[in-house]
Amino acid sequence: MSFVSLNNLVVEYGDFRALDGLTLEIDSGAVGLLGPNGAGKSTLLKTLLGFLRPRSGTASVMGFRLPEQALEVRRRMGYMPEKEVSSPRVSAVSFLAYCGRMFGMTRSDALERAHEVLNYVGLGEARYRLMQEYSTGMLQRVKLAQALIHDPKLLFLDEPTNGLDPDGRLEMLALIQEIVARRKVTVLLSSHLLPDVQQVCQYVIMLNRGKVIRHGPLEELIRPLDHRYEIGVRPGDEPKLESAVSGVGWSFHRHPGNGYFVVDLPEKAGCQDLFRLALNAGVQIRHCVPVRTTLESVFLDSLEETGMEAAHAGI
Amino acid sequence: MPVFEQTYRSFEGGPPLRWRWRFVAAQELRVLAVSRVFKFLVFLGGLHYLFRVLQIVAYDIVAQDPNNPLAPLLRQADMFYISGQTFYDFINFQLSLMFVTLLYAGSGMICNDIRNNLPEIYFSKPLRWYDYLFGKFLALFLVGFSLTAVMALLLILQHALMSPSWKVVGDCLNWAGGSLGYAAAAVVPAALFILLCSSLVNGQNYAAITVIMALIANTALAAMFAETLRYQNWFLFSLPVAVGHVGEKLFRLARPQIALTVPWTWSLLYVAVFSLLCLLWLAFRIRKMEVAT
Numbered sequence: 001m002s003f004v005s006l007n008n009l010v011v012e013y014g015d016f017r018a019l020d021g022l023t024l025e026i027d028s029g030a031v032g033l034l035g036p037n038g039a040g041k042s043t044l045l046k047t048l049l050g051f052l053r054p055r056s057g058t059a060s061v062m063g064f065r066l067p068e069q070a071l072e073v074r075r076r077m078g079y080m081p082e083k084e085v086s087s088p089r090v091s092a093v094s095f096l097a098y099c100g101r102m103f104g105m106t107r108s109d110a111l112e113r114a115h116e117v118l119n120y121v122g123l124g125e126a127r128y129r130l131m132q133e134y135s136t137g138m139l140q141r142v143k144l145a146q147a148l149i150h151d152p153k154l155l156f157l158d159e160p161t162n163g164l165d166p167d168g169r170l171e172m173l174a175l176i177q178e179i180v181a182r183r184k185v186t187v188l189l190s191s192h193l194l195p196d197v198q199q200v201c202q203y204v205i206m207l208n209r210g211k212v213i214r215h216g217p218l219e220e221l222i223r224p225l226d227h228r229y230e231i232g233v234r235p236g237d238e239p240k241l242e243s244a245v246s247g248v249g250w251s252f253h254r255h256p257g258n259g260y261f262v263v264d265l266p267e268k269a270g271c272q273d274l275f276r277l278a279l280n281a282g283v284q285i286r287h288c289v290p291v292r293t294t295l296e297s298v299f300l301d302s303l304e305e306t307g308m309e310a311a312h313a314g315i
Numbered sequence: 316m317p318v319f320e321q322t323y324r325s326f327e328g329g330p331p332l333r334w335r336w337r338f339v340a341a342q343e344l345r346v347l348a349v350s351r352v353f354k355f356l357v358f359l360g361g362l363h364y365l366f367r368v369l370q371i372v373a374y375d376i377v378a379q380d381p382n383n384p385l386a387p388l389l390r391q392a393d394m395f396y397i398s399g400q401t402f403y404d405f406i407n408f409q410l411s412l413m414f415v416t417l418l419y420a421g422s423g424m425i426c427n428d429i430r431n432n433l434p435e436i437y438f439s440k441p442l443r444w445y446d447y448l449f450g451k452f453l454a455l456f457l458v459g460f461s462l463t464a465v466m467a468l469l470l471i472l473q474h475a476l477m478s479p480s481w482k483v484v485g486d487c488l489n490w491a492g493g494s495l496g497y498a499a500a501a502v503v504p505a506a507l508f509i510l511l512c513s514s515l516v517n518g519q520n521y522a523a524i525t526v527i528m529a530l531i532a533n534t535a536l537a538a539m540f541a542e543t544l545r546y547q548n549w550f551l552f553s554l555p556v557a558v559g560h561v562g563e564k565l566f567r568l569a570r571p572q573i574a575l576t577v578p579w580t581w582s583l584l585y586v587a588v589f590s591l592l593c594l595l596w597l598a599f600r601i602r603k604m605e606v607a608t
Contacts, residue, residue: 074439074441079439081436083432085435086432088431094345099436099440102332102441120323151325183322
């Protein structure tokens with residue numbers, strides 16, 4: 001059974017169609033929800049929580065229909081919202097115990113679990129301080145902790161690395177990976193940061209203008225390209241390589257970032273042909289790796305296919 | 316060391332819970348209980364209560380003791396005499412304090428949650444909008460009721476126990492009913508209106524100012540109508556006057572101060588309709604937080 005099942009789901013804000021006929025099945029594991037700002041990622045999560053009522057179509061989470069059984073869904077899943085959340089006049093322990101009580105825990109059980117979960121997300125002794133004294137990173141951890149307080153099997157994370165410094169971001173991503181691997185929690189991670197999704201998720205769903213523009217396992221989306229290699233040569237050998245590659249009619253260009261040559265070999269040629277050509281031209285190759293498609297390039301290609309430029313998409 | 320070295324225990328989930336509003340109310344009271352301003356306001360209410368305790372002791376014990384040299388003096392002093400007016404005056408004074416306390420406690424209850432994006436967290440858990448609304452209301456109601464009716468009931472009980480005559484018990488029962496009714500007529504609309512303002516504006520101070528301005532405007536308009544139309548019953552549209560009118564009738568005061576000729580049930584009806592409208596508007600606002608479309 002799929003954790004999340006959508007069938008021709010349409011959600012509208014007045015006249016604006018935020019989700020336009022989504023049909024999806026989401027299974028266990030870490031699933032990335034990618035899309036530019038306004039693509040419908042947060043709208044999808046809010047619909048799955050029962051905050052938004054679909055105009056048409058059906059949605060179910062863990063077998064419970066939405067929005068009729070939203071309360072059953074909320075009992076079983078955790079949600080980390082995008083916006084900064086704080087209850088300034090209470091400590092994180094008190095706040096989490098309060099959240100735990102809403103799930104039917106006794107007061108002592110809720111308190112114990114609050115301590116455990118806050119320890120788990122790395123809040124340490126700071127959990128006794130009032131939340132008004134917390135940094136953005138600490139508030140992000142509290143947000144994650146409140147989503148974990150009842151040990152959910154399904155977790156919705158909306159932009160979990162928002163506002164974090166580089167170290168904090170890496171820690172948060174490592175924590176999410178750990179939750180998926182060790183706790184066997186299915187995570188639906190919504191982000192517009194492609195590296196975050198690439199680091200954590202095994203399956204990616206790309207949204208744009210409320211529609212799924214591409215989805216599939218991450219490994220399939222960013223597979224290595226068969227005949228494209230990134231070549232670095234000894235300084236001064238670049239003109240010789242250029243003339244040799246042009247001479248045999250292979251296409252190439254310089255990578256704008258690192259300055260390496262990106263060479264497209266013909267179908268019948270292999271890497272050894274490239275080395276033979278370089279040897280004959282007196283070029284010393286110092287770097288040669290097959291080029292993989294990046295999530296970014298897949299995403300930009302998909303956007304182009306749907307007729308939307310990256311600049312307009314806010315990437 | 317990785318932050319997740321220690322893990323957390325599994326939780327199989329508890330039975331479906333009813334009355335989740337009690338957690339909301341308890342959390343609000345817990346937050347209020349650590350506030351110094353709130354404690355100070357409750358302390359002020361307590362001082363007045365203590366003064367009344369002394370008054371009852373003076374009247375029921377000292378003044379009734381023929382051997383006490385202060386007895387004749389106390390019997391002659393009107394201020395020590397215990398009647399329905401005593402408890403009405405007690406609640407009347409407490410109402411001002413109750414209003415200030417509710418304003419402090421309630422004006423930020425919803426708008427601060429909204430500003431801190433807490434409704435999204437709360438409603439992602441098995442909490443419904445009516446649990447949230449009732450929990451907030453209950454917290455305010457308990458605060459308001461404790462400062463007025465509960466203290467008044469304690470005083471009435473003290474008077475019933477200390478009074479040398481059993482005849483006073485019947486009066487005490489009437490006064491207890493009057494205290495409950497008068498306090499409820501004042502606390503319910505005040506709590507609902509403060510919560511409504513808190514849900515409508517985006518800051519605690521703005522909410523408090525809105526409540527005060529609305530109260531002033533309400534009374535000023537009622538006075539204006541009464542003066543221009545030369546009909547005193549227009550004063551009924553002032554909510555404090557309507558509440559006071561209900562209180563005077565419930566305590567069956569010998570010398571009522573509010574000069575309205577309409578039946579007191581009209582005042583009660585006005586208070587009830589006002590409370591209902593506030594509740595409906597509030598329910599609409601809070602439901603919108605849980606179900607946006």
